[in-house]
Amino acid sequence: MFRDFLAGATGRLLPASVPFRFFGAAVIFHLLGWATLVFAADDLPGFLGGPGLVLAALHMMTLGVAAMTAMGAAFQLLPVATKRPLRSVGACKLAFWLFLPGLLLLLWGMAEDHTSAMDAGGSLAVSGLLLFALLVADNLRQVKDMRVVTEHVWVALASLVLLVVLGLVLVADFSLGFLEDHQGVALAHAVIAAYGFMGMMALGFSYILVPMFTLAPQPDGRLGRRSAWLAAAALLLSLAGLVHGIAPLLWLAGLAGLGAVGLHLWTMARIMKGRMKKALGDSFRLIRLAWVMLPLSLIVGLAAASGLAVDRSGPLFGFLLVFGWLLSMLTGVLQRILPFLGSMVSVRPGIKPVLMSKLIAPGALRAHMVCHFAALALVATGIVGAQGLVVRLGAVVGLAGALAFAGFAANLWYKLSRHMNPRPQPAENT
């Protein structure tokens, strides 16, 4: 499965700069997301949508962290899973250079409620995402094995197209005001983006990454595939329920979603049970947290859909979904995949490959993890108690954790550069 990956590490297929640019951007958006939430803290309790800093902070985490990581991981891992190289490395780079400036403009437009900036930024970001989707779809065509991964990715791509359409409709509605239920469409957009696009990528790649990190046998893909299709059904039901405002459909969607998550977590538990590597470190504390947050987000989402304290359950649902599940999962994965890739690309004739442990700053990662757990607890408490100050305190702690995480990434980059370009030894005096 990893032969293309291995070959790629030596430069034949995918230069390391491709995934690293996406992961690097994700690390920076992680910082920006928490920092923005510090300023938006008073608006988060009771937030039910609309332009402003909260919306920008949410999109920094979803598009900035989650989509960036999903794109980088997909470009690196899909050729591995499908055993087919990507059609064009240049196109991968172009996707990044369309997506990044588009996203920055979109975020600025959201923060400032600037419709033209949202239109232009959204279009540019969408073009980057669509190019990504085309590259991935091209890679997935005619792939017959690793169906547990590829079927998740197909659902993710279909969700991407759907969320792009919904996103453009929403942006146009800010200036034209033609939607009867802007909030319902916005919620559908959020659900399809988080659970559909980024979520299905995260779930699908878990079937590669979790066995790889834990040295476990490949799982039986049948349960995982059922989980993917049940999740697809849940996504469609939620879309119909939210756009048309039909509550029973949302309940059905929630139950189907919980069923899909149950199958996924059952498979993950079996992988963990069969693993050869016993000590997994802090990264798996974050991944385990994400496995708790995923069903919890669905339960809180169902509460919100039932009209139970919507001003609290609504924002709490969004927070648990984005910061609780996706962010915990992605920071857990990133802290494993960055040293893994770093060590892989350091394999060169005549140079001893750098040890992964040398690329890790355990203190920084421990600080990030502690801050992340504390920030989640504080912000969630602030949302439930409608206390902006508690949310701000949580966001400050989250920002401290994001700084620690950025420190880990910078340290990794510095040590890898030093390893790959050692300073020449001074000539001995004779």
Next chain:
Amino acid sequence: MFSQTQIGALLHEEHLQTIGALQRLEEFLAKQGSKRQPDAAQPEVRKLLEAMLALAAEVDRHYGFEEEHLFTLLSNAGEVGMVGLLTDEHAVIKPLAGELAGQARTALQTGFSAETWRVFHGQGMELCEREIFHIQKEEMGLLAAISMLVEPDEDARLAELYRNLPKH
């Protein structure tokens, strides 16, 4: 993971055994620490040092077979990048394992001093990390390539060859 071929299954089985040995070594090294040398006369320590000798011999045998028989075949099938990467790693791990085996042999006879233990501890930890990472790549890259590129008759021949290699 990719044990559909006979030779893949044999290599996978050895990977499992090696990982088990490495995890026992790593646990012992972590528990002991680098500053306090263990008593090499203790049965537990002797067993570990003997396991180190067996591990180094197994690394030698396993890598030798891969380089001599498998890598040529895979290179000819176009897998030059992967073969180059794995060969470069062999070139680092094999001497490291050999050096540790030498130290283990000496320790079995004369024990550890503070200095020899410090060196053994550092290199032992390095071996554990490098070899586990290497096995990770072989499990997911090499075995997949074998299952895709090696024909059944060739698979049977390689498996027979590997089974008949003398164990140290």
